[in-house]
Every structure is written in structure tokens, then in C-alpha cells.
Amino acid sequence: MTSAFHPHPEMLRIHDLHAFYGESHILHGIDLKVARGECVTLLGRNGSGRSTTLKSVLGLVGRRSGSIMVNGKEVIAEPTHRMARYGVGYVPEERAIFASLSCEENLLLPPQVASGGMSVDEIYRMFPNLLERRNSPGSKLSGGEQQMLAMARVLRTGAKLLLLDEITEGLAPVIVRKLGEVIIELKSRGFTIVMVEQNFRFAAPLADRHYVLEHGEIIATISAEELPGRMDWLHQTLGV
């Protein structure tokens, strides 16, 4: 399998991104940059455009304009199925585990489109629950197991840029803790991570930078160092 992946210091650069669902104009000129190996979060209230930003990178919105550079290459005109070849792995909010496939079939479904993907053994070491449930139908997995599977699935493909949408939503604290450990390990392995997160306490210690969205625009960029001094404003803005 050929790979379009050659390292570039800037893993994701979005410029003046507009996105539409039908007649609805959802994103109004998003600008952001994520360097290789960074972890950033997109914060904001419901409907602020965080998930749409991730979907726009994949081409999963109705219409989009602007510029999306992945690993130094313009990809806004690329079809969705090519994005995995540029090293983009997407974990959607609803997890999208295929009910008609077993746990292992779900895991093995995506083709390995870039080099450096984790082996199945490595994945089972990282998520031992999945090994125990490998033959269970996707629909019979718990929420936490589905979330782990959704993440494991993209790690196998060779994705270098992970777009994670609300991965902790509705999960027990013990699973959330486990996911936090996984994110730390992935960071240490050099993965670039963009997270949409409601659970600010989960995201704050993991991220290098936070983008705050409101009404489809980025209204603030807060680095990890600036975060303690901006907490009051952030709580007020996010309503948490």
C-alpha cells in the first residue's frame, strides 16, 4: 500500500475554513495550526462548531471552502476516503462501531494506508479488554469498550493525526482515566492529536493548547502555560 506520508513539521493547518450543512453556514473562517506531536483541544459550548471542524477536515460536511493543509499538503479538494492516506484518523462522537461486525472485524476493517501503524498485538496490549471481547459483536460491547475499539481502529491504520471527538462522553471515570493514559502514551509516541472535549478536567492536563470556539469562530487561543490565568474566563465562556 502506498503512503502519501512524509513528515512535515506542521501536521495540520486550517485557514479561513467555512463549512455549510445545506443552507446553514456553520463555520465562519476557522484558523488554526497544530505542529507535529502536539495535542490541542477545541473547546466551546454545544453548537459552537467544534465537531463540524473535525468533520470538515475529513470532508464529512455538505460544503466547505478555505484551506486545509495536512502534513504540508492541501487536502480540501480530496475525497473523504483519501484522507486516511494522509495520516488522518477520525474517532467520531458516536464511535461508529459496526454492529454487524465482531470486535476484531471492526479492528481489522480499515486498511493500513500508512506505515507505522500499530500491530494488533500492540493494540491488545494497550487495550486488554478488546482482546477478551475480540469475538463479541460490535453491538454487544460496552460504551467504554466501543470507545477503546474506535480509537484502536485508527491506530492500526498508520494514522499520525488523530481527530478525537468527545471520546470521554458518557463513560465511567475509570475508563476516562484509562483513555487519559492512552492519550499520554500516544503523545509520547509522537502522535498529533486534536480533541473536541466537553470534559475540561480531562483535556486540560493533556493539551498543549486550547482553541475556544463560539458561533463557528475561534474566539481565543490559550496555551497550557496561560491556562491557569484564564480559568475564570474559560469557565464563564464555556458555562462549566
Added chain:
Amino acid sequence: MEIFGVPSALLGSQLLVGLINGSFYAILSLGLAIIFGLLNIINFTHGAQYMMGAFVAWIALNKLGINYWVALLLAPLAVGALGVLIERTMLRKLYKLDHLYGLLLTFGLALIFEGIFRDQYGISGQSYPVPELLQGGVNLGFMFLPIYRGWVVVAALTVCFATWFIIEKTKLGAYLRAGTENPQMVQALGINVPLLITFTYGFGVALAAFAGVLAAPIYQVSPLMGSNLIIVVFAVVVIGGMGSIMGSILTGIGLGLIEGLTRVFYPEASAVVVFVIMVIVLLVRPAGLFGKA
């Protein structure tokens, strides 16, 4: 020898007819189920594509001297290629619209294809000889089994179960099943879903054409042979459950046999028994016998 007061030869021959019809129902409803599963299109052209399979075999034999065995491969490829063209140039534009548009387009195409063949060959059927290797029959003691009819059952069921195996047990089948559930996510995982859809439609159409070639030596090769059969096949798909692969195969065979038995015990009802069953199934289990509610 009699069974329930019916001579065993009569019962056996009607069961064989039922099994043959059931094999055609199975292979045609399987194609429809695969297409509906991934494309969400009710392919009303399916009957015409079955008819074209038979005609390609007939034309190949009479105009080009191509024998049955080559036609069995050639006709599905040719009609499947036409299916790919239809998907690429027409159906693709309809995926974001209501199901009704796909149904209307495929229904219109069926009328056009049937019209073309009626214009060229009339409505009286053309005969297609049974291949030499499969002529004659075997006396089973309780009935006489024509070899060709036995071959049709074996070939149709082999293709049906091979298709089931591909869909349920292979990576390609996993793509298809996943694509049926959530095509957007399958694309996000790096799988070329538009190509998968084209392939699926072409394959479903090729199955119909394969059934057409199998049918050519049994029935008259006629422009209307598909439209006569397709209404029953749609009933089979509804009874089995829209999109259910194994449901289509088992329901097709089962209903063929029930039809055959009805022909023996209550012939007046044989033409409607499938539809009576469909009504009952829709009332009791609207998603079909094997469909997921």
C-alpha cells in the same frame, strides 16, 4: 407409490419445479438485497437485467456461435458492465435524494430495455437448447430428474452460498456490511465507498444476468420473462427482510417449494400463495422473517 393421496412422481416433479423456481427467486432476490443494502435503491431494472442475461446468451449462441458455458461467464460480465455504467452515470446522482427517485429511474430503465428487446425480437419467446453435456435425465425411482434442471439448482445454490460466504466471511464482505451500516465512517477509515457501491451494483446485476443464462434453456427467452418473475421476487425480498442476505436465499428456496406444494394440493392458489404469505408476514413481522426491525 402415493404420498398424502398424491402420486410420488407428481409430488416429486412439482417439488423439483418449486426448487428450480426457488433457486431463481433466491439468486434474484439475493442481488436485489445486496443492492438495496448498500445503495438503498430498489432496483426495478433487475427483471430486465435477468432478461438481458438470457438474451446475451441467446444472441451469443445464434449470432456468434458462443456456447452455453462461455455465455454463463460472458453474459454476467456484459450485463454487469452495463450495470456499472448505469450506476456511474445515473444512479450515483440520486443517492442523496428520496428512495422514490431511484425506484422511478430503475423502473423507467426496465421499460426502456424491455421495449428495445420487444422491438427487436417481438414478444414470442426464442428457444435456447440445453447444452449437450446436460441433456437427458436420471430416473430416481420415484421421479424422473432432467439433468439440466438438477444443474440449475446446484449452480444457483452454489452461487448463492458463495455470495453469502464472500459477504459474511471475507474482508470485502466486511467492507460491504460496514458500508451498509455507516458509509461515511467507512470512507473516513480509508475505504473507497463510491467504488464499492459501483462494484456492488455491478455484481448484483451480474447475478441477475447469471440467473437469466441458467433460465434460458428452461423458459422461453423473451423480453417479458423478467417482468413476469420480478414481482414475485420483490415479494420474496419483502418476506425475507430487505437487505438480509441469508434471508433472501432461504426465503427464495422456501417459497419456491411452498409454491410447488400448493400447485399439487391446491392449484388454484399457486399463483397467489407467495403474496398471501407476504401479507401475513407484513402484518406479523413488518421487517421480514430475517430482517432487523
